[in-house]
Amino acid sequence: MRVYLDHAATTPLDEEVLQKMMPYFTEKFGNTHSQHSYGKETAIAVDKARKQVADALNCSPNEIYFTGSGTESDNWAIKGAAFARRDKGKHIIVSAIEHHAIINSAKWLSNNGFDVTYLPVDKYGVIKLDELKKAIRPDTVLVSVMLANNEVGTIEPIKEVVEICHAKGILVHSDCVQAVGAVEIDLKDLGVDLASVSAHKFYGPKGVGALYIKNGIKIDKLIVGGGQERMQRGGTTNTPAIVGMGEAIEKAVREMQKNNAYIKELRDYFVKRVTEEIHYVTYNGHPTDRLPSNANFSFEFIEGEGILMLLDLGGVAVSSGSACSSGTLDPSHVLLAMGVDIVLAHGSLRFSFGKHNTKEEIDYTVDLLKKTVERLRKMSPLFTLKEGEIKNV
Amino acid sequence: MYNQKVLDAFANPKNVGVIENADGEGMVGNPTCGDIMKITLKIDNDIITDAKFQTYGCTAAIATSSTATEMIKGKSVDEAMKLTNSEVVEYLEGLPPQKIHCSVLAEEAIKKAIENYREKKKAK
Numbered sequence: 345m346r347v348y349l350d351h352a353a354t355t356p357l358d359e360e361v362l363q364k365m366m367p368y369f370t371e372k373f374g375n376t377h378s379q380h381s382y383g384k385e386t387a388i389a390v391d392k393a394r395k396q397v398a399d400a401l402n403c404s405p406n407e408i409y410f411t412g413s414g415t416e417s418d419n420w421a422i423k424g425a426a427f428a429r430r431d432k433g434k435h436i437i438v439s440a441i442e443h444h445a446i447i448n449s450a451k452w453l454s455n456n457g458f459d460v461t462y463l464p465v466d467k468y469g470v471i472k473l474d475e476l477k478k479a480i481r482p483d484t485v486l487v488s489v490m491l492a493n494n495e496v497g498t499i500e501p502i503k504e505v506v507e508i509c510h511a512k513g514i515l516v517h518s519d520c521v522q523a524v525g526a527v528e529i530d531l532k533d534l535g536v537d538l539a540s541v542s543a544h545k546f547y548g549p550k551g552v553g554a555l556y557i558k559n560g561i562k563i564d565k566l567i568v569g570g571g572q573e574r575m576q577r578g579g580t581t582n583t584p585a586i587v588g589m590g591e592a593i594e595k596a597v598r599e600m601q602k603n604n605a606y607i608k609e610l611r612d613y614f615v616k617r618v619t620e621e622i623h624y625v626t627y628n629g630h631p632t633d634r635l636p637s638n639a640n641f642s643f644e645f646i647e648g649e650g651i652l653m654l655l656d657l658g659g660v661a662v663s664s665g666s667a668c669s670s671g672t673l674d675p676s677h678v679l680l681a682m683g684v685d686i687v688l689a690h691g692s693l694r695f696s697f698g699k700h701n702t703k704e705e706i707d708y709t710v711d712l713l714k715k716t717v718e719r720l721r722k723m724s725p726l727f728t729l730k731e732g733e734i735k736n737v
Numbered sequence: 738m739y740n741q742k743v744l745d746a747f748a749n750p751k752n753v754g755v756i757e758n759a760d761g762e763g764m765v766g767n768p769t770c771g772d773i774m775k776i777t778l779k780i781d782n783d784i785i786t787d788a789k790f791q792t793y794g795c796t797a798a799i800a801t802s803s804t805a806t807e808m809i810k811g812k813s814v815d816e817a818m819k820l821t822n823s824e825v826v827e828y829l830e831g832l833p834p835q836k837i838h839c840s841v842l843a844e845e846a847i848k849k850a851i852e853n854y855r856e857k858k859k860a861k
Contacts, residue, residue, distance in 0.1 A: 647771050649795040650747075653739070657748055666771060666795065675771065690771035723753050723799065725775040725791040726768060 346659045347705040351545075351637055352494050352522060352696035353663055358547040361591045365549065368584035376581040377570065386583045393590025397554055400593040401520075401541070402530040409555045409573045410586050414521040414542030416566070417555040418445035420577070421517045421538040424563035425486045426453050429515065433483025439463045439471050439500070440681035441493050445540075446519055447677070450488075463489070468630040469498035469682045476508055484512070490519040491539075492527060495665060495678040495694055496629030497638025499527060506535040515561065521545055521553075525596030526604065526635045537561045541593075543585065547699075548592030552585035603699045608636035610706055611697050615639050617710045622717055624730075626688060628679060639695045640665070642679075642688040645727035646720040651693055654716040660709050665692035738833045743800045746829060750803035752810075754789040760857065763849025766842055772798050776806065776846040780854055783814050790846070797836035798843075801825050805843035814851050820844060 348356075368389060374382025376390050391405070398405040411417045426436055438450045440462040454460045461479045465471050471489055480487075487509050492499050502518050509516045517538035523529055525546040531539055539556040543549055557563060557576075569578020596603075618625060624644035643651060648666030655662055665676030666689075674680070675689035684692070695709075721727040739747075759777035766773035772794040779787035788806040792799050805825050809817040822840040826832050832840060 645793065647793060647795050647798075650799060653744070653747060653796045657744065687768045687771075690768075723750065723791055724793040725764065725773050726793045728755070728791060 345705070345708050346661075347701070347709055348661050349695045349697060349701070349705075349709065350661045350663050351698035352497075352694065354544045354550065355547045355698055356700070357544075357549055357588070358592060358595060361548060361588050361595065364591045365584040365588040368587050372583070374583075376583060377572065386581070389587050390581055390583060393586045396590035396594045397541070400524070400529075400597040401539070401556065402532050403556055404559065406574070407531075407556050407559055409557060409576055410581070410589070411553045411555055411577060412551060412579070412582070414443075414519070414540050414545070414553045415445040417540035417542070417553045418443065418519055418521075419449045420555055420566035421540060421563070422446060422449040422486070422488060423453065424566055425515050425517060425538060426458055427564040428562055429485035430458075433481070433485045435459045435461070435481050435484045436486040436488070437461045437463055437476065437479050437484060438488045439465065439490065441465050441469055441471075441495075441498075441678040442488065442490055443494055443519055443521065446488055446490070459483075465498075465681050467683050468633070469493055469496050469678065470630070471500055471505070473501065473504055473508065476505065480508070480512055480514065484514050486515045486517065488517040488519065490521075491523040491529070491534075492520075492635050493629075493678060494522045495676055496640045496682070497522070497635035498630050499523075499633055499635070502534050502536060510535065522635060524593060525600055526637060528600070531556055531558075538563070543589035543592055546592050546596040548596075549585045549588040552582055552589045554589070599699075604636045607697050607699060607701070610701055610703065611636060611639055611695075613703065614695065614697070614706045614710065617706075618713065621710065622714055626684075628682070628684060628692060637697045639697075640679075640692060641695075642684065642692045643717050644688065644691060645724045645730060646717065647690050648675075648692050650720050651691075651713075651716055654719065655709075655712060658712045658716070660712055663694045663696070665694065666690045739796060739800075740830055742830050743797065743832060746800035746803045747796045750799055752787075752789045752803060752806040753791070755791060756787055756789050759850075761850040761852075761854030763846045763851075763853055765845045765849055766794070768793065771795065772839060772842055774798065774802055774842045774846040776802075776843075776850045778809075778847075778850045778854060780814060785809050785812055785814065785817055788847075790843075792842075794842070795836070795839060797832050797839035800829060801832075801840040801843045802846075804828055805847060809847060814854065817847060818851055820847060 648664035679689040756777040760780040761778040
């Protein structure tokens with residue numbers, strides 16, 4: 345059996361979405377900027393997609409700019425906003441649990457004359473609003489906090505962030521990449537100035553994202569070139585991907601309630617079985633207030649990448665927050681920021697569920713996980729030490 | 738990212754466990770780094786007759802532990818002292834570059850176990 349439980353990494357392209365994209369690879373191949381009919385038919389398709397994205401997020405189509413990825417949207421938002429406002433100040437604040445697209449954009453800014461404050465979070469991964477108030481300085485120009493975290497699924501209080509920041513004239517960006525199709529996103533109601541989304545997280549194609557820039561907000565360009573995206577983002581329009589993004593977001597929002605109810609039931613069943621049937625596990629993140637698709641566990645005495653590989657050999661695909669899977673020496677910065685013990689963080693796994701998963705797959709996964717954890721613990725000197733302790737009590 | 742040989746060594750590791758009343762024992766690593774390895778050796782007249790390992794660590798750490806214990810069985814302690822992590826990596830037909838450091842642990846644990854054996858021998 346092959347079981348895909350890594351939907352937070354990427355999702356399969358929806359078959360209906362693919363069919364809508366197909367003509368734009370071949371017969372409708374025109375450049376959206378061309379004056380002739382070939383260009384016109386693709387420009388119309390991109391306009392439609394822009395409206396679909398805007399409708400799904402409750403904003404105006406002229407506030408949506410297509411990009412090449414969520415990462416590009418994040419880079420553009422952070423760097424573009426900071427540089428556009430650098431005469432007002434050179435301080436930005438980002439949460440400590442942001443995606444690397446934000447963390448590394450902030451680092452880049454700190455290497456280029458800006459000051460960065462990393463906002464701490466509580467044990468559930470929720471940012472501390474009082475710390476935000478304390479961190480704000482007269483020269484703060486931008487705050488970026490994600491709507492939902494990619495590793496533990498924690499939902500952040502963005503409306504409160506906006507309230508605090510706007511009272512001081514500070515721009516707010518939110519990385520909404522994990523949230524589309526999982527929680528309702530009403531950008532007007534949220535009040536953020538900038539927001540990033542990415543199509544492949546909601547059964548759309550890879551290689552396309554969007555940045556929402558609220559009307560009236562000006563940020564510097566990241567990619568300069570031709571006059572695409574209303575002069576704001578150069579590069580020939582990726583029409584098939586954009587068409588796919590429009591169709592995918594429309595479907596994701598239309599089916600959100602139905603999909604979420606189903607996915608949450610699977611996730612809750614999985615969490616129940618794991619916590620009841622495997623000893624020495626910690627459920628990371630908020631017990632209830634999290635993305636319906638996310639479960640994140642730490643397994644004591646063993647290392648996450650080893651579990652991941654054995655699960656993979658058994659057909660189950662998950663993701664690990666261990667250092668050994670990231671190629672760095674430190675495990676997940678998100679878990680560490682939440683105060684999870686570093687050894688536990690090394691033994692963490694993320695399971696993210698999707699609309700195609702079944703209860704049979706969950707049962708198969710839990711059974712395999714139980715065997716895998718037991719097998720690796722038998723090999724682990726830490727577990728032997730622990731067992732010795734128990735015997736000696 | 739791992740080749741089949743590494744995956745096989747990891748999925749079907751040899752010599753897992755602890756030798757009771759071992760002649761040499763070495764434990765290296767640190768849980769905060771995500772790697773701990775314990776090697777126990779049975780040694781007769783300076784020849785390693787049995788080797789077992791316990792490893793807390795990633796795929797590469799487990800695969801190299803298994804391979805290294807296989808490689809030193811039947812060797813003299815002097816020969817085993819010369820085993821390097823690159824020989825273990827070579828035997829496994831390579832590891833991803835960021836995983837090479839995991840293979841150092843096996844070499845260090847074996848050296849520590851042999852040193853432990855030599856100290857015990859001296860004390861006798």
